[in-house]
Amino acid sequence: MPRLTTGLLLHGEYQGGGFTRPRYLARRGDGQVVQLTLLLHLVAESIDGVRDTGDIAHRVSDRYGREVSADNVDHLIERKLRPMGITAPPDGDGHPVDAPRSDLLLALAGRRVLLRERQVARVARSLAWLHHPWVVAVVLTAAVALDVWLFALHGAMGPVLQVLDRPVLLLAVFGLTVVSLLFHEFGHASACHYGGARPGPIGCGLYVLWPSLYTDVTDVYRIGRAGRLRTDLGGVYFNVVFILGLAGGYALTGRPLFLAAVLVAHVEIVEQLMPVVRLDGYFILGDLAGVPDLFGKIRPTLLSMLPGRPVRPEVADLKRSARAVVTGWVLTMVPLLAAELGYVLWHLPRILSTAVRSLSAQAGDTLTAFSDGEFAAGAVGVIGAFTLLCPLVGGAYLAARTVARLLRRILARPAPRRRAHAASHRPKPTAPHAPAEQRPDPVRTLRRSS
Structure with a gap:
């Protein structure tokens, strides 16, 4: 008898999608989410x-x-279903065998769970009331009033300059920033819970060049577009809530470190809303367009734009509005990333030599500070050395992954003569006629945030 793989969940139709035909989602026990056509969904x-x-x-x-x-x-x-890891082999233990997994170059690496699903659910449930529309309206109104006062009347750079002269205050601002990052993740989790989905664990890993936090809220794929957008915006919204808390700390104490932390939180919000890599802005744009994997549409979109080439099925299956958003994003994002990568590669020797000199000087100053008993300055030096070391380690790791992927593709590609010979002697499989259906693209595993 056919049976599904262990832990498989059928989420139903992907609501608010930008596809011309309905797509259905299934989540395997290993966390991978795949798209199914209606026929495959009904069979499963x-x-x-x-x-x-x-x-x-x-x-x-x-x-x-x-x-x-x-x-x-x-x-x-x-x-169809067994190669996708939806159905189990007849003589297996219920787990998929050789099921494809997404292998993304710009993916979170070295994931480690910090808070388990049960702990996250408890906190998310207690914070879900912050997503009530009336509460959101009050928070945003207060945030606008605060920004007018801070940037137009009081001035934002004064508190920052006061903090830069005192290592202890710098450490305090750094600590508040770390707390705001974790609070940001609870914004995603609580929004996920408010929309009727189940948030997963919160963890950390290495994303591109920097350490990063993430929240597994893949379950939002089974709810509507409004719920997904609320989850996407939940992290930035909680940054705003945290900013109001910092403003309250300044009102009570008058200490400038709170206003300096407010400015840092604003920078974090702007960074998160950039749709270039897999930050919140990427998922916001994808859910507005109804396309869950924008990066997976880069190659077919570019190939479809070549003269004389037919439109790829991955692009033809998109609605006109979704195709316009995806095409605009590809035409903006690809040149931007290519230019940035070219600039880094062109100046790589200078960047590396400068980073090594700065790291060496930072290490010397840090050791001197600790030996002189200036522990706050020494701790600031450790943080500075860490920020210098992260891009070097992350860049080396990203380069190693890129080379490894290229080598795997080269080694997996058979020689032209062998491939032609094999193709000419391969018997065509005979299969019963089944209703026509398109092969869907995979959906990536995590909806993460930094």
Whole structure:
């Protein structure tokens, strides 16, 4: 009897999608989320470990509106669902065998869980009231009033200059910034809970060049677009809430470090809203367009723009509005990343030599500060050395992954003559005729934030 893999969840239709045909989502036990067509979703939905292919075919035919035979079901299970990790092998233990996994170059690496799902759910439940529309309106109104006072009347740079002269205050601002980053993640988790989805764990890892926090809120794919956008914006919204808390700290104490932390929080918000890499702005834009994986549309979009080339199915399956958003994003993002990468590579020797000299000087100053008993200045030096070291380590790791991916592709590609010979002698598989359906693109695993 056909059976689903262990831990598989069928989320149903991807609501508010930018596709011309409905897409259905399934989450495997390993956390990977894949897209299914209606036919594949109906087949998977009918598999319960008790029905045979004949019963499944009868059930699917009634719901699909077209005749689907037992041979069709067997073909779809063997050729479609099992390779995607949806159905288990007949002689296996219920886990997918050789199921494809997303291998993203710009992905979070070295993930470590900081707070488990049960702990996150408890905190998210207690903070969900902050997403009530009336509360949001009050928070945003207060934030606008605060920004007018800080930037137009009081001045934002004065507190920053006062903090820069005192290492103890710098440490305090750094500590507040770390707390705001964690509070940011609870914004995503609580918004996820408020929308009716289940937030996962909060953890940390290395993203591109820097350490980063993330929240697993993949469950929001099963709710509507409004819930997904609320989850996307939840982190930045909680940054705003945290800013108001910092303003309250300044009102009570008059200490400038709180206003300096407010300015740092504003910089974090602007960074998060950039849609270039997988920060909050990337997911906001993707959910506005109804396309869950913008990076997966780069290659087909560029190939479809070449003269004489047909439009790729991945692009043709998008609605006109979604295609316009994706095309605009690709035409903006690809030149921007290419120019930035070219600049870094062109100046790489100078960047490395400057970083090494700065790191050496920073280490010397830090040791001197500790030896003189200036522990606050020494701690600031450690943080500075860490910020200098992270891009070097992250860049080396990213370069190693890039080279490894290129080598895997080269080694996995057969020689042209061998490939032609194999193709000419490969028998064509005979399979029962099944209703036509398109192969969907994969959806990436985590909706993360930094």
